[in-house]
Amino acid sequence: MELTKFGHSCVRVEDGNRSLVIDPGAFSDVDSALYGADAILITHEHMDHLDPDKVGDALRRDSRLRVWGPQGALDKLGRLGDQAVAVHGGESFEAAGFAVQTFGDNHAVIHPLTPTIANVGYFVGDAVYHPGDSLVIPPFDVSNLLLPAMAPWAKVSELIDYAVAARAQRVHPIHDFLVKDVYFNVLVNNMNPIIEPFGIEYVPFDEPISV
Numbered sequence: 001m002e003l004t005k006f007g008h009s010c011v012r013v014e015d016g017n018r019s020l021v022i023d024p025g026a027f028s029d030v031d032s033a034l035y036g037a038d039a040i041l042i043t044h045e046h047m048d049h050l051d052p053d054k055v056g057d058a059l060r061r062d063s064r065l066r067v068w069g070p071q072g073a074l075d076k077l078g079r080l081g082d083q084a085v086a087v088h089g090g091e092s093f094e095a096a097g098f099a100v101q102t103f104g105d106n107h108a109v110i111h112p113l114t115p116t117i118a119n120v121g122y123f124v125g126d127a128v129y130h131p132g133d134s135l136v137i138p139p140f141d142v143s144n145l146l147l148p149a150m151a152p153w154a155k156v157s158e159l160i161d162y163a164v165a166a167r168a169q170r171v172h173p174i175h176d177f178l179v180k181d182v183y184f185n186v187l188v189n190n191m192n193p194i195i196e197p198f199g200i201e202y203v204p205f206d207e208p209i210s211v
C-alpha cells in the first residue's frame with residue numbers, strides 16, 4: 001500500500017487499482033485527493049477534516065463513490081442515500097476493498113465548555129491508523145500511526161506519549177497546516193530521543209510512503 005498526503009490531515013491510501021481518502025478537509029488539496037478515489041472516510045465534521053462542498057460535489061458526480069463517517073459529518077453532505085454510511089467506534093467493514101476497523105466515538109476535549117462532537121478513528125488495511133482529532137489507542141500494535149503534529153486539544157508531551165502508547169513502528173505527521181518549520185524542529189527534537197528507544201521511527205511525508 002502507498003500513503004500520499006494532500007495537506008493537513010488528508011491522506012490517500014492506494015493499493016493497485018484501489019484507493020480511499022481519509023479526511024479531505026478545507027486545508028487540503030481535496031480535488032486532487034479525490035480524483036479517481038473509490039471511497040472516503042471522514043473522522044469528524046470539523047472543516048479542516050471535511051470540506052462539505054467539494055466532497056458533496058464529488059459524491060454527486062460519481063454514484064459509485066461511497067463515504068463513511070459519523071452521522072454529524074454526513075449530515076453536512078446533504079441527502080446521499082446509500083452512498084453514505086454512518087459509523088461508530090467498534091465497527092468493521094470493507095471500503096474500496098480495504099478492511100477497515102473503527103475506534104473511539106468522541107473528539108478530544110478542546111475545553112470543558114466546548115461541546116463535544118463525534119470522532120471516529122480508522123485502521124485501514126491492517127497497516128495504518130488515522131485517529132482524527134483524538135488520542136484513542138487501538139488494542140493492538142499500530143504499524144503506521146498518522147500522528148497529529150499540533151492541535152488545540154493536545155500538548156507535545158501528550159502526542160509523544162500517544163505514539164509510544166500506540167506501540168507504533170512508524171509515525172507520520174498530520175494535522176499540521178498551521179505548523180511552521182521551527183515548530184516541527186522543536187517537535188522532532190523532543191520526540192525522537194523518547195520514541196527511538198521504543199523502536200519507533202519518525203517518517204515525514206516528504207514523498208508517498210510505502211507501507
